[in-house]
Amino acid sequence: MFINREAELEWVREYARRSHATPFVIYGPEGCGKTALALEAVRRFSSWYAGGIALYIDGKARRAAEAVKSNVNIGDVLAEVGGLTGSVGMSAARLAVWLLGKIVEKIAERFAPMNILVVVDELFSAVGVGEGALAVKYAQELGDRVLRSKKAELGEIPKPLAEASVSYLIFSSEGSSRRELSRHNWAHVALMWNMGERGFQQLGEALGAPDFSAAWRLCGGNPRCLFQLAELDWDAEKFLTLIASSRRIGWVVAEVARRGFADVLREAVENPDVLAEPRGLELARFLENRNFVIELSPIVIGQAPRPDDELGVGRRYAWQTPALRDAVKMALEGRV
Ligand SMILES: Nc1ncnc2c1ncn2[C@@H]1O[C@H](COP(=O)(O)OP(=O)(O)OP(=O)(O)O)[C@@H](O)[C@H]1O
Numbered sequence: 001m002f003i004n005r006e007a008e009l010e011w012v013r014e015y016a017r018r019s020h021a022t023p024f025v026i027y028g029p030e031g032c033g034k035t036a037l038a039l040e041a042v043r044r045f046s047s048w049y050a051g052g053i054a055l056y057i058d059g060k061a062r063r064a065a066e067a068v069k070s071n072v073n074i075g076d077v078l079a080e081v082g083g084l085t086g087s088v089g090m091s092a093a094r095l096a097v098w099l100l101g102k103i104v105e106k107i108a109e110r111f112a113p114m115n116i117l118v119v120v121d122e123l124f125s126a127v128g129v130g131e132g133a134l135a136v137k138y139a140q141e142l143g144d145r146v147l148r149s150k151k152a153e154l155g156e157i158p159k160p161l162a163e164a165s166v167s168y169l170i171f172s173s174e175g176s177s178r179r180e181l182s183r184h185n186w187a188h189v190a191l192m193w194n195m196g197e198r199g200f201q202q203l204g205e206a207l208g209a210p211d212f213s214a215a216w217r218l219c220g221g222n223p224r225c226l227f228q229l230a231e232l233d234w235d236a237e238k239f240l241t242l243i244a245s246s247r248r249i250g251w252v253v254a255e256v257a258r259r260g261f262a263d264v265l266r267e268a269v270e271n272p273d274v275l276a277e278p279r280g281l282e283l284a285r286f287l288e289n290r291n292f293v294i295e296l297s298p299i300v301i302g303q304a305p306r307p308d309d310e311l312g313v314g315r316r317y318a319w320q321t322p323a324l325r326d327a328v329k330m331a332l333e334g335r336v
Pocket residue numbers: 001002003004005028029030031032033034035036037172173203223224227
């Protein structure tokens with residue numbers, strides 16, 4: 001089941017139209033639907049670009065067979081490139097990332113596609129920001145080098161390689177990745193936000209939500225939040241108690257107080273933009289590292305977040321879901 005997200009899919013489709021010297025890293029709240037979007041783009045790729053090839057690399061994969069997905073059967077390419085179909089000593093994703101350049105080269109030769117889209121999901125969880133940058137740069141440069149050496153060899157660029165456009169897209173849910181990436185110039189960074197009201201309502205209907213506005217008020221368009229709420233038979237109170245416990249909200253609030261930021265936190269539950277002010281900077285980093293809040297970006301793929309006090313969405317910062325903000329508020333008031 002995949003619902004809505006037409007604007008985001010359109011962004012990916014346009015992105016894949018031509019090669020990009022600088023890849024995009026897409027970051028967004030946990031569970032906002034990044035992986036679902038990436039997989040749907042791979043499924044639709046052949047209908048977008050006849051003969052096009054999309055590759056999805058799962059940074060979390062531990063088994064080689066699960067690390068790479070594609071809209072076409074590339075099993076023998078993977079086997080030829082690096083035994084990716086067998087068992088691997090290092091993390092499957094790490095290997096796949098390092099073999100990207102080779103995989104893309106072989107695909108271009110074998111299938112002669114016009115468009116290749118490579119999506120790496122959770123790149124930074126797999127290899128960290130520094131190594132991730134190196135791997136993507138290496139893949140891109142390998143592509144360039146292959147082109148140049150073929151040109152020298154043959155006096156011209158072989159058709160399949162010359163015509164193929166290759167675009168890399170990287171998805172990340174590490175709260176800190178945006179800050180980390182801002183130190184580098186190898187990638188552009190764009191935000192993907194939670195679902196808009198209409199798409200979220202469709203998802204709610206598909207899951208049998210009895211009260212859409214209550215779900216919206218709690219999840220603010222976050223699909224994972226909605227799935228979790230459904231699992232609890234739409235019991236909002238039980239959901240908040242579970243979040244408070246699994247996200248260690250009591251500890252978080254106590255630690256914030258120990259560091260002397262209790263007052264700023266109290267302000268931030270009402271207005272997250274205080275985190276962009278000088279007195280909020282340290283707290284912002286603390287909450288961001290724990291994926292409680294997220295720094296927004298004016299560069300957004302698809303639907304942009306709309307500032308909304310009730311949902312905890314500001315102009316510069318937002319709570320990843322209203323439920324997280326509510327749980328923090330409850331802890332501040334001594335209710336959990
Ligand atoms: N457009 C959609 N239609 C239907 N289900 C969706 C959609 N988007 C997300 N989901 C579902 O919501 C849940 C969370 O989505 P997903 O795993 O894609 O989020 P994510 O942003 O990749 O999360 P993380 O930050 O943890 O990697 C999954 O169960 C997914 O199947």
